[in-house]
Amino acid sequence: MCGICAIIMENNNKNFPIGCLLFKMMESQQIRAQDSTGVAIFNNGSNKEEFYKIDYFRKNNGKYHQVTEKVPQERLDKTLYELTQDPDIVIASFAKEMNLLKDIGLVRDLDAKYKIKSIQGTHGIGHLRIATSSRVTPDHAHPFSTIVMPDIAVVHNGEITNYSKLRSSLELQGYRLFTRCDSEVIAVFIADQLLRHGDLEKANNEFIKKADGPFTYIVATPDSLALVRDRFGARKGIFGYNPGNRNCPSFWAMATDLSALDSVGATSHVETPPPGKPKIFKNKIMIESIHN
Amino acid sequence: MNDADKFIIRKAVLELAKTGTPRFTSIDDDVRNLPKVNSKTINLWDYVTAIGAQLSRPPYDPYRETISLDISIGRKKSRKVSLNIPLIIYGNIAIHPSSLEAVHLALNRLAEKGNVLGLISEIDINTTNNNNRKYPLFKKVSFYKNDSLEHYQKSCPEGLVLEYKDQDSLRMLQNFRKEFDGPILVDVSEVFPLYIKTILEEGADGIIVDTDKVTKKESYKGKHAIAVIYDARNAINDYYKGREENDNDNNAILIIAGDVNSAGKIVKAAALGANVVGYSTSMLIAHSNMYSEKPSDASSIAENVYRHMVGTKGEIKGIPAALGYSDFHNLSPSDLRTSSIDASLQGNIPLEGVDRTYKEMIEEIVNEYVREKGIKLNSLEIQQILRFMVRE
Numbered sequence: 163m164c165g166i167c168a169i170i171m172e173n174n175n176k177n178f179p180i181g182c183l184l185f186k187m188m189e190s191q192q193i194r195a196q197d198s199t200g201v202a203i204f205n206n207g208s209n210k211e212e213f214y215k216i217d218y219f220r221k222n223n224g225k226y227h228q229v230t231e232k233v234p235q236e237r238l239d240k241t242l243y244e245l246t247q248d249p250d251i252v253i254a255s256f257a258k259e260m261n262l263l264k265d266i267g268l269v270r271d272l273d274a275k276y277k278i279k280s281i282q283g284t285h286g287i288g289h290l291r292i293a294t295s296s297r298v299t300p301d302h303a304h305p306f307s308t309i310v311m312p313d314i315a316v317v318h319n320g321e322i323t324n325y326s327k328l329r330s331s332l333e334l335q336g337y338r339l340f341t342r343c344d345s346e347v348i349a350v351f352i353a354d355q356l357l358r359h360g361d362l363e364k365a366n367n368e369f370i371k372k373a374d375g376p377f378t379y380i381v382a383t384p385d386s387l388a389l390v391r392d393r394f395g396a397r398k399g400i401f402g403y404n405p406g407n408r409n410c411p412s413f414w415a416m417a418t419d420l421s422a423l424d425s426v427g428a429t430s431h432v433e434t435p436p437p438g439k440p441k442i443f444k445n446k447i448m449i450e451s452i453h454n
Numbered sequence: 455m456n457d458a459d460k461f462i463i464r465k466a467v468l469e470l471a472k473t474g475t476p477r478f479t480s481i482d483d484d485v486r487n488l489p490k491v492n493s494k495t496i497n498l499w500d501y502v503t504a505i506g507a508q509l510s511r512p513p514y515d516p517y518r519e520t521i522s523l524d525i526s527i528g529r530k531k532s533r534k535v536s537l538n539i540p541l542i543i544y545g546n547i548a549i550h551p552s553s554l555e556a557v558h559l560a561l562n563r564l565a566e567k568g569n570v571l572g573l574i575s576e577i578d579i580n581t582t583n584n585n586n587r588k589y590p591l592f593k594k595v596s597f598y599k600n601d602s603l604e605h606y607q608k609s610c611p612e613g614l615v616l617e618y619k620d621q622d623s624l625r626m627l628q629n630f631r632k633e634f635d636g637p638i639l640v641d642v643s644e645v646f647p648l649y650i651k652t653i654l655e656e657g658a659d660g661i662i663v664d665t666d667k668v669t670k671k672e673s674y675k676g677k678h679a680i681a682v683i684y685d686a687r688n689a690i691n692d693y694y695k696g697r698e699e700n701d702n703d704n705n706a707i708l709i710i711a712g713d714v715n716s717a718g719k720i721v722k723a724a725a726l727g728a729n730v731v732g733y734s735t736s737m738l739i740a741h742s743n744m745y746s747e748k749p750s751d752a753s754s755i756a757e758n759v760y761r762h763m764v765g766t767k768g769e770i771k772g773i774p775a776a777l778g779y780s781d782f783h784n785l786s787p788s789d790l791r792t793s794s795i796d797a798s799l800q801g802n803i804p805l806e807g808v809d810r811t812y813k814e815m816i817e818e819i820v821n822e823y824v825r826e827k828g829i830k831l832n833s834l835e836i837q838q839i840l841r842f843m844v845r846e
Contacts, residue, residue, distance in 0.1 A: 294511075327785075334696070334697075336696050374778075
């Protein structure tokens with residue numbers, strides 16, 4: 163019963179506060195889930211200093227303290243190594259252009275804490291979680307990122323039933339996973355595939371082939387979004403287009419419920435991706451091909 | 455740790471202290487009406503259950519949705535053999551040629567209906583229909599005969615099975631690997647758990663472990679088949695750790711034979727890490743005919759074997775579907791729970807109700823104690839205490 167949503171601006175417009183669109187979509191789906199919430203918003207070209215941002219939770223007597231470290235390229239490997247050696251640390255986000263914010267509570271709590279409505283960006287994803295298989299803690303909130311490569315985020319509704327098998331396989335390859343949440347496996351799997359061939363559609367096809375169970379997820383990379391449903395189509399997932407107006411540029415929106423598309427006026431070209439066929443939203447060229 | 459966890463642990467530790475052996479049964483035995491057992495007669499398979507599908511993880515309907523049992527045997531370099539049912543007829547029983555003929559007819563009939571499973575046989579099939587074999591045959595190489603590969607290729611097998619005994623077996627594997635492009639499976643029961651890494655390095659496509667044989671060895675005295683499967687899977691995983699070639703579709707497979715003779719055990723063995731099961735029940739059905747007052751002909755026996763296999767296929771499709779899987783091979787240890795501390799220790803299976811293994815719970819207690827008392831111990835010393843506590 164989790165709720166997922168995403169926005170990608172047409173023409174790579176990065177000056178619009180897409181946080182407010184995500185907020186609206188998440189609030190309209192809040193009835194689906196109330197345990198925790200989170201967003202990942204991308205603003206290409208915003209990181210002028212060329213540093214990496216690592217967000218992590220430090221566990222201490224059942225409490226979670228969030229820490230953000232800005233790390234230059236030359237210190238990156240050493241910092242990641244040190245952080246992964248500490249069993250009390252859960253890395254939440256590894257980014258260059260991505261702003262990933264998550265916590266337990268409702269979306270309005272997240273906004274009160276991080277002012278998500280004012281965050282500008284080219285594209286972003288949001289998630290509302292009701293826990294079914296792992297704990298309700300800030301580190302288990304979505305979106306999930308990975309240290310395999312920066313700027314990968316995933317939001318997910320459903321369950322990857324063969325999570326354990328996929329996780330073991332990734333761990334055998336030497337990848338480190340920080341939580342017991344099945345959604346983290348998607349992020350690491352996709353990142354591994356992108357490292358191998360760099361093709362987001364192929365990466366998602368491979369995941370559909372390997373993953374079992376009912377799921378819909380959205381994966382975000384620095385320049386694209388992919389909306390993916392399992393091969394039986396057991397979980398919902400829709401997308402729609404808002405042609406824009408004087409106050410708001412045009413954009414594509416994705417969500418679990420139709421109400422979320424309504425809430426941001428993305429009521430044109432409404433479709434659901436066929437089961438087992440990833441729908442990729444990349445840049446203006448790709449979006450034009452969808453129009454045609 | 456909540457009160458219920460503490461209660462179970464306290465009871466278990468007290469019993470361990472009193473008897474010197476881990477508990478075999480759980481506090482809910484009375485509720486589940488399991489027979490009272492003692493450590494010598496217990497069959498741990500009965501104390502291992504699978505977790506069914508839940509709210510967010512709906513079961514599949516095996517009549518409407520495709521539940522895959524398919525598996526292919528063979529690593530990247532060699533020719534692959536595909537099975538539609540993850541079973542190979544193989545057992546530690548003397549095979550009579552007439553029984554083999556009945557099994558051959560049954561396997562042919564199953565294959566005609568799209569249910570391909572394999573056969574491991576040392577003796578040649580004594581039938582006029584041999585040329586029309588429709589299922590994969592894995593020819594067992596008689597180590598002591600020292601025959602050449604050509605000798606074994608006379609019956610055109612799709613694969614070979616070697617029994618690993620010593621360094622000579624390794625040389626034989628190396629020689630056959632150079633010339634034979636089909637899957638080569640190596641039965642390591644006699645040397646288990648040694649040499650698995652070496653055998654995989656030399657290009658074996660699968661490892662066969664007979665749990666009956668292994669549990670008779672001194673090093674596995676008192677242990678159950680689940681311990682053997684767990685150790686075998688870990689040995690193969692250790693080989694693949696950190697390797698680029700690790701890919702589930704092309705990895706060497708684990709074939710478990712011996713004490714896996716029903717659909718329930720097949721599913722549990724698969725969850726513990728078996729890819730294919732060496733199944734001897736069909737052979738026993740065929741074999742038992744020889745001792746009946748009115749022996750039937752091969753065709754009638756084949757009908758019985760056929761029906762048994764169709765029923766078994768239905769069962770091993772239905773259980774993963776009820777667990778929320780569309781593919782049999784997605785089963786994993788996390789799908790199992792046990793009410794037996796011994797089973798938890800031997801197979802690293804989480805205990806019912808607490809969802810953690812017995813070892814994990816004891817480890818938590820040790821760590822808590824060490825922390826509370828301010829005792830300075832390094833991780834090696836903590837592991838030594840833990841091993842002592844769980845009698846490893």
